[in-house]
Amino acid sequence: MQTPQVRDRLFRAAERVLASEGPGGVSARSVTKEAGCATGVLYNNFADLDEFLTELTLDRIRLESARMAALGERAGTGTVAGNLVEAGVALLESPAFAVAALVFSRPGLSQRIAPTALGEIEAGLAAYLGREQRLGRLAPQADTQAAAMMLFAALHHLLLAGVPADPRAAVTRLVTVLIGGLSG
Incomplete structure (x- = not known):
């Protein structure tokens, strides 16, 4: 298998282990067992488990950042509240938050994640709200x-x-509470 295929296979396996066993159940052995490969496969592609978890987190955050950036394209359609609810539910159901929580639960890993990584998701939400404000669907004085x-x-x-x-x-x-403060 090529490295991108191996990485994706290991990433998906880690998400399944995290979902079924929680953060404490994630180990090199549990991930590779779930992926159906030898533990050495993980170490052939990553220096250690910490690097693997860091790369997994950054990859999933990138995916969600792209989804939040695309939210801006919905500005002016539907309702602002409806668009935010859809985006919020999608984030809660995505593996990005769960994977990030795993990394932050492990001492020493959080500093490997650039502080701006999760901020990119927040920036996508802010950009969407800014577009809605420019379209007049949010109050001009609202702090998006x-x-x-x-x-x-x-x-x-x-x-x-x-x-x-x-x-x-x-x-x-x-x-609903948030939109109430933005519409005034």
Whole structure:
């Protein structure tokens, strides 16, 4: 197998282990067993488990950053609240937050993740809100940067506290309060 295929296979296996066993169950052995390959495969592609987890996290954050950047294309369509709810639920259901929580739960790994990595997701939300503001769908005085930070932080909190059984209802509640402050 080529390295990109091996990386993707290991990344997907790590996500499955994380989902089924939680952060404590993620090890080189559990990931490679789930991927159906020898433990050495991980070490042939990454210096150690920390590097693997760092690369996994950065890869998943890049995917979500791209999705949030594309949210800007929805400006002016649907409702602002509806678009934010869809984006929020997608983030909660994506592996990016769960994988990031795994890395942050491991001492020493969080400094390997550039502080701006998760900020790219927040920036995508802020850019979307800014476009909606320029279209007149949000109040001109609304602080879209702060609103994006609050929504992102609230979503992260929901993840760390345990995604509710009905994530859509929880995100809708958050967005309703947020939009109330942006529309005034």
